[in-house]
Amino acid sequence: MPFTTPSPKGSWLAILACAAVAGCAVGPDFKRPTLPPGAGYATVPAQATADAPGVLGGTSQTFTPGGELSGDWWTLFHSTALNALIDQSLKASPDLKAAQAALKVARENTRAQRGAFLPSVSASYTANRARTSDPAPASADSAATANLFTPQVSVGYAPDVFGLNRRTHESLKAQEEAARDQMLATYLTLTSNVANAAIQEASLRAQVEATREVIAINAKILETVSYQADKGYASQAEVAAQRALLAQAQAGLPPLLTQLDQQRNLLAALTGRFPNQAPDQAVDLAGLTLPPDLPLSLPADIIRRRPDVLAAEANMHAASAGIGIAIANRLPNLDLTADAGRSSLAFARAFGSGGGFWNLGAAVTAPVFQGGALMHQERAAKAAYVQAAEQYRGTVLTAFENVADTLSALQHDADGLKAASAAAEAAKVSLDLSERQWRDGYASYLALLGAQQTYQQARISLIQAEASRFADTTALYLALGGGWWRRADYSGDKDAH
Template identity: 45%
Template sequence: MSAEPIPRRSRRLCWKRLVPVSLRRRPWLLLATSLAGPSALLAGCAVGPDFHRPGYGDATHLTPGRYNETAPDAVTVASKVAGGEAQHLVVGRDIPGEWWQLFRSPAITTLVATALRDSPSIDAANAALRVAQEQAMAQQGTLFPQIDGTISRSRQEEPLSLEGSQSPPLLFSDYSAGLTLSYTLDFWGGLRRAVEQAEAQVDYQRYQLEAAYLALSAGVANSAILAASLQGQIAVQQQLIGFEQKQLDTVRQQFELGGATGTDVATQQAQVAEAQTTLVPLQTELVQTRDQLASYLGQAPSGVVIPPLDLDGLTLPGELPVSVPSALLAQRPDIRAAEANLHQQTAALGVAISMRLPNVTLTASVGSSAADTHQLFSPTNGMWSLVNQAVQPIFDAGQLLHKQRAQKAAMQQAAAQWRNTVVQAFQNVADVLAAVQNDAVALNYANIAQTAAARSLSLASLQYKLGGVSYLSVLSAQQTYQNTVITLIRARAARFTDSVALYQALGGGWWNRNDLPPPPPGLFSSPLP
């Protein structure tokens, strides 16, 4: 099977840089030179493509300078309700590492800090990073000679008697001690590519850890906001149930006085029951949300006390950062993890290419052998050996060729996955920016609707008591008011969750955190921005 798929450019570069013309024309002389000693091969380069960090131009179908089809307004719509303040979108502003503190909620700050400290998901991600770091350090060791020491004792018996004689057998011991040194000459750079691959894995796990931090902090913040919203909805629903009960008492009095029909009484009873029915799923969702918070904290629901949460206790950030599109590639942990994965696959292609090229190993041993321990280190019992070995795959039924081709396809797959991650990240930011703008408008309308519905219900109730309108008018006003109040609370919560989503979509400011331990000395990973 043809060996042509070894990249010609990589072979040509290493060949021309390292091998004189006289040796290039005489391959047998090159092999002899390698067997003669390592000095001719110590300056080897690495086969395979060199990794270059993909840039903004590598992500196709992206519009430079903005995320959305049209640039969003610099200031959102303001509403006269708590959490309805206008937010300013500041392009290029940096993101703090602990962005959740911008909501100025002691409860959320405590919950996030506890989760980051105690969550098993963070512990698992930290452990995965340590595994990758240790494996990278172990891989770096392959670039150095390996030295092993051996010591042994053997006991043997050999017959000395000839046929027919009765001489006793010879019983003796043998002691030996020695050192063995082996060194693989990394002429084609396969070992260095393997080290590069392991260090890229460290980068990948580091960004996976950052993604875990970001997902956990955003999850805690969103769950806390949802719990506050549900508590507000439950409180309003309970107030509505009380109002509906009072209305039922009023209708019954009107019925006894002849001002209402039995149908009116039955209708109001159904209204009370419906309001109570609406309360139950809200209570269930609140319990489940608090259970989710307990899970984020790394505890069972029965073992944690969730502090009280209230939308009125949250402050809406007045300024929201908007990173420029080119900066997003360096800020998003998922993009950086995809980039590190592409780096791994690129380095692995170099490893696969090197497996098809000659491999030169030097082995030296020195030791001593004697029949007694006090003679073991005598100069007369010393022994040594030096072996230079070159191995060139000749026929393997195409195994190495197809592995190289498979690795090249894996590299292309990783490149496509990186581009897809970038496209999804830009979509994520665009979606959130649209939500920030539109949810601010929706809150303004929800506040206007709730104010009008409250006024309509108050007037309808008063007119009904005076006999000016039928009960159907009151019932319709009640239902409208109930819907607008719940909608208003949800719209208020959406403003806070939109802010969380934007911080998360832009990377969460992990580069401004300093709570991660530095990588071990000697571990060369790509620098963080």
């Protein structure tokens, strides 16, 4: 059969027919994962916690399933100092600013990829001066010198026949979502860390004060026992035993002071300051109010609101798009080009009439042999999706574990506070009786000092139990996602529901 050259009209119809199939993108279409039926936090519903009337943090807390979290949950503690610390951290934290910059990088990369969907247009202007010789020169004077001026516009377009550009944009968009979720996680971690550090710092200050009182009491007991030993009313063994108790009480103070300094340094860093510029605000446990009503997000809401779960889902989405990218790289690519311009031997006539030229072109490029590289890249992309899917599942399990652990801590620490309160109350009654008996001459001074020591030790345990209630509440807000979707400066257009 004789070879015939197709007409230009038929060639362009073939090109347009190929471009018309650009509505299909190879690879899987991502579907948001759903929570397995029956997933929950515990085998029994959360019950109201025990109350300890008259004790700081002793309020009974009840849970509202499906209740909405506050975007500024820390304000529920009603502490002006805590509010100021968190406001400072949100303005000055380098970690949060870095996460916000990372989000901007991802967003701009996504926007840059949009250019692949549009034709590229470039303009050029070239000026050449050349000297040529006659094919059979008689002398050097037969050589000719000429100028050539060429303005030109070039247009290129690559129809997204198999969805390579769309899958690439989809992957970058998912990475942008992951960066946003990482920023939200940084914000949530920052606010909870500030709250916990402030609560712990207040607790340690109170513990240091009580420990110093215990040391002072033990010193008085040692002084009394030593005096009695000198008078023959006590043995040296009793003196040695009391000296050991005093040393033991003194040994407990330095670790508390170390922890106190560490918490202050941590608060300085969290608020974007150096240790010598620690914030002036100091939270007092007595200035905190325990929220009596706690929201408890429904299990299905956790996977739509926890930043770490959302980030894992976005990574899974990016991996899904990566499969489409790998498949598309194994298929042909179509490129359309067009050039138009004019050439002139004189600069003044370069943009005038005459001398014009144009051309249209189309090229199809298909990989033929790549040594198996593209096949293995596709397999790697599929394995990466399996990896991301399992990481997502692990993140969801961890999220539910966090909520369950926090609910358990709220229950048990409330019981612990009630017991610590009873112990402190009993120690105070014993101290009051000892003081009365000592004044009336029915009890020794040593018995009074012993009652004082017991009370101070019970007070330290009570302080720790009180701080745990506030820390547990902070942990619950963190585990449930922190209510960022209720804040206009962080929610944006994010679909959290």
